[in-house]
Amino acid sequence: MGDQGALLATLYVRPVLMERILAAQSQDLLICTLRLEVENAFAMHPDSTKTYRTLREHYWWPFMKKQIAEYVSKCLICQQVKAEWQKLSRLLQPLPIPEWKWEHITMDFVFKLPPTLNKHxxxxVVVDRLTKSAQINY
Known part of the structure; x- marks a missing residue:
């Protein structure tokens, strides 16, 4: 500080290359057309790694692999079409028929129901396998 006062300045440095690329891509007619075609395509993704390898030949963006993996895992079409790649364990075996009431039971909890007067x-739910009668406890 002197007799003439003081000068205080702040300088912010940040990369703008990505912003410029994204802005240029949003103005490019070919890229916009291709993006619409890709969004409207009815196709199944083989898996996230294969989809990533196919896309990286022509495209790149930050966190590309992570975003592709998330998108493929949440794709409704893929979830409906793909079969699980698991070996079948073996043929199903029937359960033995119980001889007495309440000899074999199943239990389950049901949550998020409308609250009762007691705020439950x-x-x-406990079900007898033989008679199919249920006992419900709040």
């Missing part, structure tokens, strides 16, 4: 919003 879940139930515990």
């Amino acid at each position: 919003d879940e139930v515990w």
Whole structure:
């Protein structure tokens, strides 16, 4: 500081290359057309790695591999069409028929029901396998 006062300045440095590329791509008619065609395509993704390898030949963006993996894992078409790649364990074996009531039971909890007067919003259901009768506890 002197008799003439002081000068205080702040300088911000940040890369603008990515912003310029994204802005240029949004103005490019060919890229916009290709993007619309890709978004409207009805296709199944083989898997995220194969989709990534196919796309990286022509495109690149930050966090590309991660975003492709997330997109493929949430794709509704893929979830409906793809079969699980698992070996079948073996033929199903029937359960033995119980001889007495309440000898074999199944239990389940049901949550997020409308609350009762006592503020309970879940139930515990116990079912007898022989008679199919149920006992419900709040």
